[in-house]
Amino acid sequence: PRPRHIKGNTNTRLPLLLLFPPFPPLPSSLNGTTRHNPQGNAPRSKMTDSKFACKICCIGAGYVGGPTMATIARYCPDVKVHVVDINPKQIARWNSEKLPIYEPGLDEVVKTVRNKNLFFSTSIDDAIRESEIIFVSVNTPTKTYGLGAGRAADLKNWELAARNIAKVANGPKIIVEKSTLPVRTAHSMRKVLMANDRKISFEVLSNPEFLAEGTAMKDLEKPDRVLIGGLMTKEGQAAVARLVWVYQHWVPNDNIITTNLWSSELSKLVANAFLAQRISSINSISELCEATGADVQEVAKAIGKDSRIGKRFLNASVGFGGSCFQKDILNLVYLCESFGLHEVAEYWDQVVKINDHQKLRFARKMIRTMFNTISGKKIVLLGFAFKKDTGDTRETASVFVAKHLLSERAKVSIYDPKVEPEQIQDDFNYYKALPAGSSFEDYVTIAKDPYEAVKGAHAIAIMTEWDEFKAYDYEKMFKSMAKPAFIFDGRILLDHKKLLDIGFEVYAIGKPYGVKYQNMDDLKSN
Numbered sequence: 001p002r003p004r005h006i007k008g009n010t011n012t013r014l015p016l017l018l019l020f021p022p023f024p025p026l027p028s029s030l031n032g033t034t035r036h037n038p039q040g041n042a043p044r045s046k047m048t049d050s051k052f053a054c055k056i057c058c059i060g061a062g063y064v065g066g067p068t069m070a071t072i073a074r075y076c077p078d079v080k081v082h083v084v085d086i087n088p089k090q091i092a093r094w095n096s097e098k099l100p101i102y103e104p105g106l107d108e109v110v111k112t113v114r115n116k117n118l119f120f121s122t123s124i125d126d127a128i129r130e131s132e133i134i135f136v137s138v139n140t141p142t143k144t145y146g147l148g149a150g151r152a153a154d155l156k157n158w159e160l161a162a163r164n165i166a167k168v169a170n171g172p173k174i175i176v177e178k179s180t181l182p183v184r185t186a187h188s189m190r191k192v193l194m195a196n197d198r199k200i201s202f203e204v205l206s207n208p209e210f211l212a213e214g215t216a217m218k219d220l221e222k223p224d225r226v227l228i229g230g231l232m233t234k235e236g237q238a239a240v241a242r243l244v245w246v247y248q249h250w251v252p253n254d255n256i257i258t259t260n261l262w263s264s265e266l267s268k269l270v271a272n273a274f275l276a277q278r279i280s281s282i283n284s285i286s287e288l289c290e291a292t293g294a295d296v297q298e299v300a301k302a303i304g305k306d307s308r309i310g311k312r313f314l315n316a317s318v319g320f321g322g323s324c325f326q327k328d329i330l331n332l333v334y335l336c337e338s339f340g341l342h343e344v345a346e347y348w349d350q351v352v353k354i355n356d357h358q359k360l361r362f363a364r365k366m367i368r369t370m371f372n373t374i375s376g377k378k379i380v381l382l383g384f385a386f387k388k389d390t391g392d393t394r395e396t397a398s399v400f401v402a403k404h405l406l407s408e409r410a411k412v413s414i415y416d417p418k419v420e421p422e423q424i425q426d427d428f429n430y431y432k433a434l435p436a437g438s439s440f441e442d443y444v445t446i447a448k449d450p451y452e453a454v455k456g457a458h459a460i461a462i463m464t465e466w467d468e469f470k471a472y473d474y475e476k477m478f479k480s481m482a483k484p485a486f487i488f489d490g491r492i493l494l495d496h497k498k499l500l501d502i503g504f505e506v507y508a509i510g511k512p513y514g515v516k517y518q519n520m521d522d523l524k525s526n
Helices: 065-075 088-094 106-113 124-130 156-168 185-194 216-221 234-247 261-292 296-304 325-338 342-369 397-407 421-430 467-471 474-480 496-502 520-524
Strands: 054-059 079-084 118-121 133-136 173-177 202-206 226-230 256-260 378-382 411-415 444-446 459-462 486-489 505-508
Touching: 054 065, 054 124, 054 234, 065 079, 065 106, 065 118, 065 133, 065 216, 079 124, 088 118, 106 216, 124 156, 133 156, 133 234, 156 173, 156 185, 173 185, 173 234, 185 202, 185 261, 202 234, 202 261, 226 234, 226 261, 234 256, 256 261, 261 296, 261 325, 261 342, 325 342, 342 397, 342 486, 342 505, 378 397, 397 411, 397 421, 421 444, 474 496, 496 505
Parallel strands: 054 079, 054 133, 079 118, 133 173, 173 202, 226 256, 378 411, 378 459, 411 444, 459 486, 486 505
Antiparallel strands: 202 226
16 A cells, blocks of 8 residues: 655644653744754753653664664754663764764764763663663674575564563563564564563554665755554554654654555665665676677666656666665565565565676676786775775675685785774675685785875776775876786776876776777678
């Protein structure tokens, strides 16, 4: 069924039960069409603890929990927000001058509301008892063991969180799924929660995040939609209304969508699947462009002008990464297989296969271009984050391309302006990217300066689309490199004509450089 939208003026409310205390009307400064200070100044709360209209906690202080709760605290001065985590180092960094994650705009928001109505701690049980609404934003990685290994989501952390909530809760709670979860997970979690021996009631809602790393704070400030799913019972709809009230502080009613639980849970998986599908689609065409002499950027521009298609997510690259796309598609594949929908499962599995193929063929292109031998050759990877404007490296294409290069015994040097060296080394170990029996130091170096990184290198590979890479002095780099010097542009980021004029051998995803058939006369002669 078509999702229904919350319509009407700001004061429209769904009926509430006595189970959850009636929530107050929005402050007068938040009523009407203006939802926040146009200058972007964060509201400041001078309330005592007992006068907060609502108390929220979020279990999980990661890429989703931290920014989401900071935004709620910013626009809801009448709401007290706790972010809790079992990792004391993570919490210590949230309370420090250097936050544990990089996201444009996050630092300013956190430091404006921290210790006013936003608090970070490891006191999980205390936060659960104090809070009315509990967001659960724990990691749900792809299983690496047992039934569904390599495809199904590992819900161990989610269930542990649910069991702890049931154990320590001191009254009715609204539990909000913020992690990306398989359809009908809420049903299982509700059974765990309701199995408590104190007859405490819980309502489980689905409120998936639709954030893009690098623009997460903008996405939270002005979301395309906020999706809230709940049971279609009186109690379930009361819980939905309570969460709607929180978001109404700054999100227009027309952008708040309510559905049943299962539609909400599935919508998150499907959204990521559709976005990843577009990337794999244009990446598949990039290979055809390289074979035929077409230019993938010209093709993307041409089809993007079609209003039915649009231009977004049509940038060919070395492949998508991040914590969500691959994990969610594999989850969707496993879900389809579980219901016997094998053809549907095969369709979505192909999206991941194309992505893996794109990373592999990029590495193979580097090897073939460099005379089929890269043993002992220094290759510089510019960029290790999976995309620009984030320090996140989960499923980054860089580590997989590096793995293929290292299997040929290349020497890899890495420079990234935001990723910490410890994270890079951890990823090489986690993804088993190093040759058997070797250490990280044997084959990989991490550079603090891009110009130092390229000295003596045979090739540069652009792996992340950081804007600063476009401004480098590539003539200076060329002079310090071994000859012939190669550039492999995995993001179609650089000025290729300028690089060719300098003297570089250039290869770029989806570009017709070195294609056999350049014109009709070539075709006639074959």
